[in-house]
Amino acid sequence: MIIIMEEQAESSEIKAVQDRIKSEGFPYHVIRGDEQIIISIIGDTRLIKDVPFERYESVSHVVHTQNSYKLTSRDFKADDSIVNVSGLKIGGNEPFITMAGPCSIESQEQIMECARIAKEGGAKVLRGGAFKPRTSPYAFQGLGEEGLIYIRKAADHYGLKVITEVMDEANLPLVARYTDILQIGARNMQNFKLLQAVGKTGMPVALKRGIAGTIDEWLNAAEYIVAEGNFNIIFVERGIRTYETATRNTFDLSAVPVIQKLSHFPIIVDPSHGVGEWDYVAPMALAGVASGASGMIVEIHPEPQKAWSDGQQSLNEKRYLNMMAQVDVLSDTMKTIKPIQNDI
Numbered sequence: 001m002i003i004i005m006e007e008q009a010e011s012s013e014i015k016a017v018q019d020r021i022k023s024e025g026f027p028y029h030v031i032r033g034d035e036q037i038i039i040s041i042i043g044d045t046r047l048i049k050d051v052p053f054e055r056y057e058s059v060s061h062v063v064h065t066q067n068s069y070k071l072t073s074r075d076f077k078a079d080d081s082i083v084n085v086s087g088l089k090i091g092g093n094e095p096f097i098t099m100a101g102p103c104s105i106e107s108q109e110q111i112m113e114c115a116r117i118a119k120e121g122g123a124k125v126l127r128g129g130a131f132k133p134r135t136s137p138y139a140f141q142g143l144g145e146e147g148l149i150y151i152r153k154a155a156d157h158y159g160l161k162v163i164t165e166v167m168d169e170a171n172l173p174l175v176a177r178y179t180d181i182l183q184i185g186a187r188n189m190q191n192f193k194l195l196q197a198v199g200k201t202g203m204p205v206a207l208k209r210g211i212a213g214t215i216d217e218w219l220n221a222a223e224y225i226v227a228e229g230n231f232n233i234i235f236v237e238r239g240i241r242t243y244e245t246a247t248r249n250t251f252d253l254s255a256v257p258v259i260q261k262l263s264h265f266p267i268i269v270d271p272s273h274g275v276g277e278w279d280y281v282a283p284m285a286l287a288g289v290a291s292g293a294s295g296m297i298v299e300i301h302p303e304p305q306k307a308w309s310d311g312q313q314s315l316n317e318k319r320y321l322n323m324m325a326q327v328d329v330l331s332d333t334m335k336t337i338k339p340i341q342n343d344i
Contacts, residue, residue: 001045001053002063002070005037009058014039017056024048031071031229036060040070040227069219069263071226072233077264083232085161085180085204088124090234090294091266096331097295098324099163099268101127103310105147108154113302115154117317121324125181126151126160127297131167132309148178163206163297169197176201186211186238186273189221199228206297208236208270211249215258222265235259235267236297239274248276248313251284256291266294272313278304281315282323289330296327 005014014030014037021028021041026048031038041048045064053062065075080092090097100118105111105128115126130147143150148164155162163181166172167188175182181204188194189210198205205225209218222233237256239249251274259267269288271281281298288296301307301314315323 001041001048002065002076003039003041003053004060004063005039006058006060007036009037013056013058017053017059020051020053020056024051029227031227038071067219069216069223071231072219072222072263072265074262074264079264081231081233081264081266083204083234083266085125088161090204090268092294094294096289096293096327096334097125097268098123098327099125099127099295099297100300100320101151102129102301102307103299103314104129104132104308105143105150106308108150110302111147111150112154112157114300115158115160117300117302117320119158119160120317121300121321122328123324124161125163125297126155126158127163127183127299129309130164130175131171132165145174148175152178166194166198169194172197172201176203180204181206181234183236184208186213189213189218192221192224195221195224196228199225199230202230202232204232204234205230206234206236206268208238209240209252209255211241213240215255215262219259219263222263233265234294235263235265236270237267237274237293238270239276247274247280249274251275251287253284253287253291256288256293260292268295268297269293270297272297272299272310276313278313278315278319281313282319282326285323286326286330289327289334292334298323 027042029040063076067073082089082091100123101114118126128151130142132142161180163183164179165183165185166175182198183206186208239251242250244250256267271284275284299314300320304311304314304316
């Protein structure tokens with residue numbers, strides 16, 4: 001059960017609701033967002049379904065849900081949530097958004113060139129890794145703050161937003177100074193302390209699906225962020241590990257409509273990590289548009305064969321621009337198609 005208080009609720013009125021919950025023998029969690037206070041009751045709330053919380057002073061409304069991901073659920077909010085990234089809106093009926101850039105930031109010249117290419121193709125957000133979680137401890141680990149300075153300068157020069165990964169709590173304040181969107185990588189999907197920490201920032205968070213994460217686990221990971229009062233979440237489907245070896249991962253596009261049914265937060269796709277080979281990226285990017293995703297994040301590089309990481313899945317300028325021309329056509333076509341209504 002979720003109790004949403006009126007925006008102007010007095011502390012005494014909030015305490016009255018809390019005292020009643022305590023008297024019923026249930027623990028609860030208070031979430032103080034920017035515009036409202038939410039009280040989430042923990043446990044099987046069917047046992048107190050008849051308590052008239054709606055009648056309490058300054059209670060706006062009550063949401064009954066048995067989902068473990070309460071605030072992430074459509075039960076809590078039926079309408080689509082729009083994530084506002086300093087004026088750039090993602091989700092709902094907003095235009096399809098592309099985030100593009102290299103896997104790793106290698107130099108000021110390289111990220112500046114990537115920003116130029118990204119902008120030319122219509123991307124609104126520049127991606128790039130300054131801290132790189134790698135399978136091998138001997139692989140390139142990123143430039144750290146130097147890389148953050150480079151990507152911020154390149155993005156500002158071309159009028160783009162920045163998305164970059166934060167790997168741990170220690171570096172969160174540093175990364176937050178330079179980026180517009182905090183990316184939680186696949187390996188950190190269930191790093192709950194990190195999720196709580198990014199939740200406290202209030203910044204937009206791009207939450208990638210874990211390497212073998214189920215959708216239920218993914219939704220609950222998002223709940224850790226929302227439970228800290230941060231309602232700026234973007235799900236990112238980036239493929240999962242299966243028995244198939246023809247591609248780097250199995251790109252689970254069914255996750256797009258499933259997440260859209262279960263959650264009010266937007267979902268974008270990552271075809272680069274989804275398949276791991278550049279010649280499959282464009283078809284899967286188009287499939288992502290057709291699936292109804294709110295956007296995509298894709299890897300590009302001026303010279304993929306010389307990339308310090310993930311060159312095999314990065315698009316060069318010509319291939320990226322060709323793909324984006326197709327994405328634009330399909331995206332415009334999708335806007336003219338009336339959604340299929342559920343007859344049930």
